[in-house]
Amino acid sequence: xxxxxxxxxxEVTEMGQEVTLRCKPISGHDYLFWYRQTMMxxxxxxxxxxxxxxxxxxxxxxxxxxxxxxxxxxxxxxxxPSEPRDSAxxxxxxxxxxxxxxxxxxxxxxxxxLTVL
Amino acid sequence: xxxxxxxxxxxxxxxxxxxxxxxxxxxxxxxHWYRQKHGExxxxxxxxxxxGEQKGHDKISASFNEKKQQSSxxxxxxxxxxxxxxFCGTGGISSGSARQLTFGSGTQLTVLP
Numbered sequence: 001x002x003x004x005x006x007x008x009x010x011e012v013t014e015m016g017q018e019v020t021l022r023c024k025p026i027s028g029h030d031y032l033f034w035y036r037q038t039m040m041x042x043x044x045x046x047x048x049x050x051x052x053x054x055x056x057x058x059x060x061x062x063x064x065x066x067x068x069x070x071x072x073x074x075x076x077x078x079x080x081p082s083e084p085r086d087s088a089x090x091x092x093x094x095x096x097x098x099x100x101x102x103x104x105x106x107x108x109x110x111x112x113x114l115t116v117l
Numbered sequence: 118x119x120x121x122x123x124x125x126x127x128x129x130x131x132x133x134x135x136x137x138x139x140x141x142x143x144x145x146x147x148x149h150w151y152r153q154k155h156g157e158x159x160x161x162x163x164x165x166x167x168x169g170e171q172k173g174h175d176k177i178s179a180s181f182n183e184k185k186q187q188s189s190x191x192x193x194x195x196x197x198x199x200x201x202x203x204f205c206g207t208g209g210i211s212s213g214s215a216r217q218l219t220f221g222s223g224t225q226l227t228v229l230p
Binding site for chain 2: 042043044045091104105106107108109110111
């Protein structure tokens with residue numbers, strides 16, 4: 001089975017440009033998470049969806065960040081305008097959690113490394 | 118609130134044992150452990166749901182003391198493949214849910230031949 005697929009793997013852009021990161025979760029998983037990883041702050045949860053509906057976006061740093069999940073197989077994380085401090089690795093993860101019958105395991109994608117100059 | 122991991126880094130020789138600790142100031146329902154190799158995605162190791170529960174994964178096991186709000190990861194007879202950064206993730210609600218999972222800052226483990 002294919003795992004979580006993210007694109008692009010690497011993105012270099014200039015400050016002020018719009019950045020769109022994409023994620024395809026594992027088929028059948030009903031939870032999707034966006035994490036950001038930096039040396040200073042570690043792994044931070046930005047937002048998560050359940051059945052395509054955003055549940056908690058309290059980790060989104062500011063209004064420049066937005067995330068959508070138009071269907072069960074696709075999600076985007078958009079930064080507009082981008083700033084150098086947004087440079088990080090952005091991970092998408094999916095999980096299938098139903099009642100108490102699942103381990104709650106997160107399946108991470110390979111990540112998108114973003115560099116904003 | 119982010120759980121606190123200790124030590125921040127550890128270096129050991131192949132075959133030696135190591136312990137990584139994770140503690141939280143908040144009441145815990147579950148503790149998740151992940152390992153991340155350099156340049157790769159975090160990979161799930163195990164989840165502990167009940168106080169005092171111990172789980173194992175190959176020669177890696179973990180304990181969870183709900184009262185003390187602590188978890189420890191035990192690596193026995195370490196192998197070169199164990200090298201990586203270990204993260205604990207703590208959840209405050211529901212049954213093992215990854216909702217509101219907060220990760221510690223990680224422990225970098227290096228196993229030398």
